[in-house]
Amino acid sequence: MNLSTLTRASSLSTTITSTTLRRSITISSSSLSYTPTSTNPKTPLFLRPPIFTATLTDLQKFQNWAKTLTSSIGSSFKDSDNGPDSTILHRELNWFIEDAVENPNSLLTQSETEIGRVVKLRAELGDLYTLWKQRIEKRRPFQYVVGCEHWRDLVLSVEEGVLIPRPETELIVDLVCDVMKMNEEMKSGLWVDLGTGSGAIGIAIARVLGEFGRVIATDLSPVAVHVAQFNVKRYNLQDKVSVMQGSWFDPLSGFEGRVAGLVSNPPYIPSGHINGLQAEVGRHEPILALDGGEDGMSDLLHLCNGAEFMLKSGGFFAFETNGEDQCRFLVDHMKSVHNNSFCDLKIIPDLAGIQRFVTGIRS
C-alpha cells in the first residue's frame, strides 16, 4: 500500500509542480535557495506581509497534495536514520500552513459555501509547493523552511548556517532561573552565552535579568551573529544583549573574573558520528555548530578551562553535553585538573532522562 501511494504521490507532485511552479521558481529563487550567501538574515515566513492570494480551493488542493506526499513517507525516514515519521511531518505541515496563511483559523471553520473565497498568503502558492517539496524530498529542516523555531516562549528566526535551537536546551534557562532565585545578585550580573547561534539562550536569559543585568553572546559564524542580532532586536533587547563575533572567549578580553554566569551549548557530537546523523541535521545544519572533535569533547574542555578564569567567585556555569559519558568525563576533569576551582558540580538530565547538563559554581 505504501509503495503505491508513494508512486501516486510522486507522480502527482511532479505534474502539479511542473505546471504551477515554473514561473515562481525562476522569480523567487533568492527567497527559496538555501545556501547561506548573504549576511542579511531572511525574514521568517510568519513575519512576511500577506501580500499574496489564493482561492480556498487552490489552497486546499495544495494541502491535499502535501498531505498525500507526507503520508507516503510513512516510517521510511525513521527507519533509515531516525528521522521524522509521517505523523510528525503532518504536524509540521499544519504549522507550515499556519505560518503561511494570514488567518489560519479560516481553514478550520470554512463552510461549503465559501469554497471560492480568497485567502491571503505570506508566500506565493507556487512557493509553498516548492518549500514543502524541499522539506520532504531534500529533508530540508522544517525550521529552515518556515525560517523560525518556537523555543520556550520565543519565536526565533533561523536559517541555513545557524544551528536550530533544540528543545533540550530550553532547560538551561530553567537552571539559570533557579540560580537567580537563590541568589538575587545574579540578576544584575554579566552573563555570557558562548556559541549563541540564533541567540536563543542569551535572549531568554536577558528576559529574566534585572535592570542592571547584561548578556554578551558570542559566535564564530558571521551568519549566526547576524541572525542573533536580528532576534535580539525583535525582542527589543539591544540594550541588554551584545552579540559579538569571535571564537569562544576571544571577544571577551577585559572581562576576566567579572562574569556572573556562563552558559553554552557547544558542538559536542563526536566527528565519527556526523555521517550517521539524521539527514535534516547532517545535510543541512552547520557542521561548525555540531562537530566537537574526535570524542566530541574538545570545545567543552576548552570552555571548562576558560570558565576558570572568566567567572568571578560564586559565578555559575551550565554546559550542554552529548550525554552521560561526556557529563561524567567533564565533572571528573574539573575535579582533577581544576581542583578547588569549582564546587557544587552537578549532572542534570533533560526531560527525556538523558544526563545532559553539567553545572557548577566558581569557588
Next chain:
Amino acid sequence: MEIVVQRLVSPTAYQKHASRRPSIKSFYINNPTASFPCSLSLPSLSHSKVLLATPDAGVSAETSVWAMQDFYSLRKEVEATSRRVEEIRASAGLEQLGEEVAKLEKAAASDSFWDDRSSAQKTLMALTDVKDKINLLNDFQTQVDDAETIVNLTEEMESTDTALLEEAATIVKELNKALDKFELSQLLSGPYDKEGAVINITAGAGGTDAQDWADMLLRMYVRWGERQRYKTRVVEKSMGEEAGIKSATIEVEGRYAFGYLCGEKGTHRIVRQSPFNAKGLRQTSFCGIEVMPLLPEDSLNVEIPEEDLQIGFSRAGGSGGQNVNKVETAVRITHIPTGVTVRCTEERSQLANKIKALSRLKAKLMVIAIEQRATEIKQIRGDAVKADWGQQIRNYVFHPYKLVKDVRTGYETTDIVSVMDGELDPFIKAYLRFKYTQSM
C-alpha cells in the same frame, strides 16, 4: 454565574418589544375595523394556525370565533406560566437572596473593605450577581402580572381586543423562553460550568473503523461549537494510518461550554456497515471522549508539590540534543499520587507544551476532586480514579436502523444526520436535567 442569565434572558428584547407595542395597539384602537394581519400569527398557539392560514380571514365574525378560542388557550397558558414563575421564584429562594444582599452590602460598607482589593472585587461581583438574579426574578413576576391583567381585562370587556391578546401571547412566549434559560442556567451551577472546555477525542481499539468514528465525532463537536457561536479550535489532531484520526483535542472558548459538554464524557459507540470492509459487515466501534474545563492560567491557584509530578518528554530514541532535529516536543505529566496523566503535543515549544500540560492536569484533578466531593486535590483517592473515559454513554446506530440513544437519560432520536451535524442540544439538556434530578 448570574451575569450570563442576565445576558441570555432578554430584558432588552422585552423592552424593545414593549416600546414597539403601543404603536400597534393604537393602530387597532384607531382602526377598530381593520382586519387582523395574518403575518402577526400567535406563534405560541399552534392550533390557531389553521384559521390564520387563509389570508382573507378579515371577516369580523370569523375573527371573533378564533379570537375566543385563542383567548381560552391563552388564558390557560398565562395561568400555567404564572404557576411556573411562582415555582421558580420559590425554588430560587428569594428570601435567602435578599439576606445575602444585605450581608454582602454590610461587608462592602465596612472600613477595611478595600484593604484586600481582590476579595473586595469578588464581593462586589457577587453582590451584582445576586442583585441581577433578584431583578430577573422580579422581572418574571412583572411580566406574568402584565399578561394576567390583559386576560382579566379581556374577560371583563364585552369584545376581544386582538392587539392586547397578541401582546399577552408574546409576553408569555418570551417569558417562557426566559424561564427555560433560567432553569438551564440553574442546572449549570457547578464551579467550572461557566468555563470553556477542552475535549479530548481518542479512537478506541479497532483500527480504521474506530479512527474514522473518532473523526466523525470530532466534526460533530466542532459543528456543535460553531452552532453555539463558541470559539472552537482543533488544537491537536493525530491522523490515522489510512483514514480518520487516532486522537484530537478541541478547545471550546465561551461561557458555559464546560457545563454543557461535561456530560459528553464517556464512551461513544457506533454501529454501522463498515465502509472499510469490502463485505460491508456490521461493525461496532468505540471512541472515548474526555472533557475538562479550560481554565485561565491564573485561576489555577492550586499548587501541586513538584515531587508529586513526573514530567517526561517523549522523544524518539537516540542521543537527543544536537543529534536530532524533530519538532516533536510532547510533554507528558503524571500526577504520581493519583496516576492521572496528561500529554500535550500541540504547542511548538517544549516549555509551551509543559505549561499547557500542567494547567490541563490541574483542571483534570480539580474536576476529579469535585466528582469525589473532595475539597482539595490531596484528598483524591487514586484508586477511585477511573479510566479517562469510562462507561458507555451513548449509542449511534446507523444500521440496520437509524437511532441515537443516550444510555443514561434514555433520550433518543432517529435523526442521526442532524446529530452528527452538531445538533446535540436535546441530549445535553436531557443529561443536565437527569444530573439535576439525580443530585436531588
